[in-house]
Amino acid sequence: MSHKRCNGDVVGEDASERGPRTLRAEGALNAIAAGxxxxxxLRGILEQALVFAGASFAALYTPxxxxxxxxxxxxxxxxxxxxxxRDSYPASGGSPVADAHRDGEAVWIGPEEFAGSAESRHVPxxxxxxxxxxxxxxxxxxFLALTERPGxxxxxxxxxxxxxxxAMTCPAPAGTAGRAEAGDLQPDAFTLAMDTGRxxxxxxxxRLFGLAPGEFDGKVETLLGLTVPEDLPSLMSVTxxxxxxxxxxxxxxRVLQPTGPPKWLRLSGRLLPGGDGRPALLVGTVxxxxxxxxxxxxxxxxxxxxAALATAGxxxxxxxxxxxxxxRPLRADRIALAExxxxxxxxxxxxxxxxxxxxxxxxxEWRTEWPDAPVRAMPTLAAALREGRARIWPAGTGDxxxxxxxxxxxxxxxxxxxxxxxxxxxxLIGWDTPHDFGPDERALLTASAGLAGQALMRAHAFxxxxxxxxxxxxQLLPRRLPKLPGAVAVARYLPSTAGLExxxxxxxxxxxxxxxVALVIGDVQGHSAGAATLMGQMRTALxxxxxxxxxxxxxxxxxxxxxxxxxxxxxxxxxxxxxxxxEGSAWCVRAGHLPPVLRHxxxxxxxxxxxxxxxxxxxxxxxxxxxxxRLRPGTLIALTTDGLVETPESDIDEGMDRFAHALAVxxxxxxxxxxxxxxxxxxxxxxxxxxxxxxxxMALRPLRESWSVWRLPEAVRHARRFTRRTLRSWGVPDDGxxxxxxxxxxxxxxxxxxxxGKVRLDLTLIGGRLRVAVADASPRTPVKPTSxxxxxxxxxxILLVEAMSATWGTxxxxxxxxxxxxxxxxxx
Numbered sequence: 008m009s010h011k012r013c014n015g016d017v018v019g020e021d022a023s024e025r026g027p028r029t030l031r032a033e034g035a036l037n038a039i040a041a042g043x044x045x046x047x048x049l050r051g052i053l054e055q056a057l058v059f060a061g062a063s064f065a066a067l068y069t070p071x072x073x074x075x076x077x078x079x080x081x082x083x084x085x086x087x088x089x090x091x092x093r094d095s096y097p098a099s100g101g102s103p104v105a106d107a108h109r110d111g112e113a114v115w116i117g118p119e120e121f122a123g124s125a126e127s128r129h130v131p132x133x134x135x136x137x138x139x140x141x142x143x144x145x146x147x148x149x150f151l152a153l154t155e156r157p158g159x160x161x162x163x164x165x166x167x168x169x170x171x172x173x174a175m176t177c178p179a180p181a182g183t184a185g186r187a188e189a190g191d192l193q194p195d196a197f198t199l200a201m202d203t204g205r206x207x208x209x210x211x212x213x214r215l216f217g218l219a220p221g222e223f224d225g226k227v228e229t230l231l232g233l234t235v236p237e238d239l240p241s242l243m244s245v246t247x248x249x250x251x252x253x254x255x256x257x258x259x260x261r262v263l264q265p266t267g268p269p270k271w272l273r274l275s276g277r278l279l280p281g282g283d284g285r286p287a288l289l290v291g292t293v294x295x296x297x298x299x300x301x302x303x304x305x306x307x308x309x310x311x312x313x314a315a316l317a318t319a320g321x322x323x324x325x326x327x328x329x330x331x332x333x334x335r336p337l338r339a340d341r342i343a344l345a346e347x348x349x350x351x352x353x354x355x356x357x358x359x360x361x362x363x364x365x366x367x368x369x370x371x372e373w374r375t376e377w378p379d380a381p382v383r384a385m386p387t388l389a390a391a392l393r394e395g396r397a398r399i400w401p402a403g404t405g406d407x408x409x410x411x412x413x414x415x416x417x418x419x420x421x422x423x424x425x426x427x428x429x430x431x432x433x434x435l436i437g438w439d440t441p442h443d444f445g446p447d448e449r450a451l452l453t454a455s456a457g458l459a460g461q462a463l464m465r466a467h468a469f470x471x472x473x474x475x476x477x478x479x480x481x482q483l484l485p486r487r488l489p490k491l492p493g494a495v496a497v498a499r500y501l502p503s504t505a506g507l508e509x510x511x512x513x514x515x516x517x518x519x520x521x522x523x524v525a526l527v528i529g530d531v532q533g534h535s536a537g538a539a540t541l542m543g544q545m546r547t548a549l550x551x552x553x554x555x556x557x558x559x560x561x562x563x564x565x566x567x568x569x570x571x572x573x574x575x576x577x578x579x580x581x582x583x584x585x586x587x588x589x590e591g592s593a594w595c596v597r598a599g600h601l602p603p604v605l606r607h608x609x610x611x612x613x614x615x616x617x618x619x620x621x622x623x624x625x626x627x628x629x630x631x632x633x634x635x636x637r638l639r640p641g642t643l644i645a646l647t648t649d650g651l652v653e654t655p656e657s658d659i660d661e662g663m664d665r666f667a668h669a670l671a672v673x674x675x676x677x678x679x680x681x682x683x684x685x686x687x688x689x690x691x692x693x694x695x696x697x698x699x700x701x702x703x704x705m706a707l708r709p710l711r712e713s714w715s716v717w718r719l720p721e722a723v724r725h726a727r728r729f730t731r732r733t734l735r736s737w738g739v740p741d742d743g744x745x746x747x748x749x750x751x752x753x754x755x756x757x758x759x760x761x762x763x764g765k766v767r768l769d770l771t772l773i774g775g776r777l778r779v780a781v782a783d784a785s786p787r788t789p790v791k792p793t794s795x796x797x798x799x800x801x802x803x804x805i806l807l808v809e810a811m812s813a814t815w816g817t818x819x820x821x822x823x824x825x826x827x828x829x830x831x832x833x834x835x
Contacts, residue, residue: 032059032167036174052174053083060164062152068104069148077104090153107139108149114139117159140172199289212293235261235269259296271296316462325462326356340439346432366413385410391421392430397452402441418442424460431463483543488516493588493705499682501695511538512648512696513546517553522588525553528646528698529581545579556820559585559596563631570624578624588705593636598623604667608641612667640704643675650693709773710737716766726755726768737772743832746811750828753804754781780827788817
């Protein structure tokens with residue numbers, strides 16, 4: 008099979024030998040070859056591997072300047088980090104990319120062959136097939152394609168990949184092209200070194216930022232400091248190499264102007280890979296996009312402020328809405344909003360927020376996040392509040408006290424915020440340079456003051472009541488999650504902001520014996536004090552049943568019978584997951600609740616197929632089947648409530664799909680940030696609970712042995728012999744065994760003498776710590792005597808166990824109990 012390139016088109020010889028898919032691929036490549044931009048043509052060619060060959064990732068590598076590295080030039084498909092694909096490979100190394108480039112022959116590798124190679128150590132998962140084909144051209148290169156399909160690349164796929172490789176023309180060596188772009192810098196272009204933050208910027212761009220060529224110091228931070236703060240996150244995603252990938256990027260942002268509204272600019276850029284000791288470069292252009300965004304009128308600003316205040320739930324929300332509506336249109340240098348609490352003004356927001364931007368008296372009163380001061384300290388302000396109307400002091404007004412005059416030396420506006428026949432607070436707006444107050448501005452200030460006062464009063468009452476509701480809700484949830492062996496757990500709870508009633512969502516993490524842990528999340532119907540009370544009862548009941556040692560289906564069944572016996576009109580849903588940290592397995596029981604979502608180590612997600620029973624409290628004799636889950640180290644389990652995934656616009660299945668996708672694109676290494684990001688777009692008309700657990704696997708597996716104690720005259724001797732033999736096989740030193748044998752004797756003797764039924768002895772050794780546990784059929788807990796006379800013939804056994812143990816205790820186990828003791832020993 009051979010191909011040749013003719014006038015930029017890919018023309019295949021022996022077309023009759025090729026299938027229709029290959030012919031369609033050639034047609035698409037011929038269309039792409041006519042494209043005007045070489046880099047867009049290259050990416051378009053790579054994307055054909057995804058379309059016609061079933062690849063999930065495709066990339067082109069070319070030699071660097073010194074020919075020692077093969078550097079990534081362009082890629083398409085899923086993020087390369089999912090497969091451990093690197094930016095560069097040594098040309099003389101043993102990687103498939105280096106082999107194909109060196110030998111000039113295609114390399115085809117299946118999952119089994121790749122799993123046995125040295126390169127597999129650098130990838131998170133080896134369940135994929137790989138193809139590397141040499142690319143002809145100046146200096147040559149390699150075309151890499153990956154697929155996760157079980158059968159790998161079949162014959163038609165390989166033919167398509169060969170056609171795609173023939174269609175490629177290697178660009179200049181990696182690094183050269185980018186530096187060539189950087190060398191001839193156009194007036195609207197820039198280059199940014201990603202490792203140092205040093206930038207070369209064209210004169211037109213500097214003019215858009217209000218800088219002369221000689222004023223720019225070459226630091227990207229200087230330009231970022233001139234942008235609107237709200238736009239910084241999107242800009243940082245471009246200027247930080249961790250967030251930028253190979254390829255094109257475009258965004259719009261605003262840059263501050265000396266006067267007037269900010270100017271909209273459009274940035275178009277692409278990241279060029281580094282290598283051979285050179286940093287990665289971001290190159291691109293910046294253009295004026297302000298003509299696409301016409302200014303708005305004062306009437307529109309008042310309308311927008313009214314809309315923002317209508318949805319502002321808290322005092323901080325109200326304050327920020329007022330600042331956003333007034334500071335930029337009025338070109339003010341500073342603005343403050345303060346609540347009036349009794350005779351004190353308590354600032355709720357300052358813009359700018361740093362103390363150095365405000366007068367000295369304000370800095371002296373800066374006791375917490377914001378300053379507060381008695382109104383009598385500023386008589387002029389107190390008079391304005393009494394009069395209840397806006398006051399304006401132009402530049403040069405001499406009758407202001409310093410605390411106010413320094414807020415606006417070029418002009419000051421004080422807006423009392425009336426609401427319900429009283430003053431809710433005040434808004435201060437100041438200018439540094441002389442400011443002319445026109446009639447339109449005065450009308451805008453007056454209208455804004457009335458809107459803000461009413462909103463501030465509503466928000467203040469809402470804040471106070473919502474804080475009380477939130478405090479009660481938090482008391483019903485775990486204060487902190489336990490540390491887990493082989494796993495990390497984080498949880499979040501968001502109360503509803505739509506109303507002041509308590510919600511019924513809850514979560515729990517319950518450590519259980521033998522390195523098991525129970526994960527629980529649930530939701531009680533309704534939003535009321537009754538729902539919150541029932542939530543607390545159900546959380547306590549599930550924890551109690553779990554600690555008793557019941558299997559998951561029995562735990563949920565007991566909770567169901569408890570709820571149906573309470574004679575309440577409310578029901579509850581929940582998911583209960585019993586996770587075995589040692590084996591990486593779990594049993595899941597679902598009672599009318601959303602199923603768990605699993606994020607696997609390779610970044611893929613699945614909504615677990617878990618059989619479900621009815622909600623708790625609906626049917627007394629209900630079945631709650633258990634479904635198994637298999638977990639590999641690095642798997643993330645996500646449990647949530649319907650408040651996060653259900654919206655009026657879409658059904659709950661679509662919400663679960665969105666939730667799974669958001670989990671797939673998250674970075675599980677930053678666990679708390681993952682939880683915060685998942686809650687970022689949560690609708691606050693319902694409370695939300697979220698529980699995330701990352702199973703990492705136990706680095707140290709415990710050693711376990713069990714012994715059924717028969718009720719024979721020599722039962723204690725047999726238990727001691729079993730214990731001695733087991734500990735010696737585990738490498739426990741002889742000097743640590745005698746004390747253990749005494750504890751075994753006492754616990755087994757107590758079980759045989761004071762109980763009936765079966766007795767079991769369990770030994771567990773992990774990390775040099777031995778756990779001795781004796782289970783029997785009696786629920787009665789051993790009682791430690793308070794005092795023992797010299798003539799007493801019993802009661803000393805528990806005292807001996809306590810004296811020789813690091814810690815000891817009892818656990819309820821399926822109608823009986825387990826008495827356990829932990830002793831530090833060697834070995835294990």
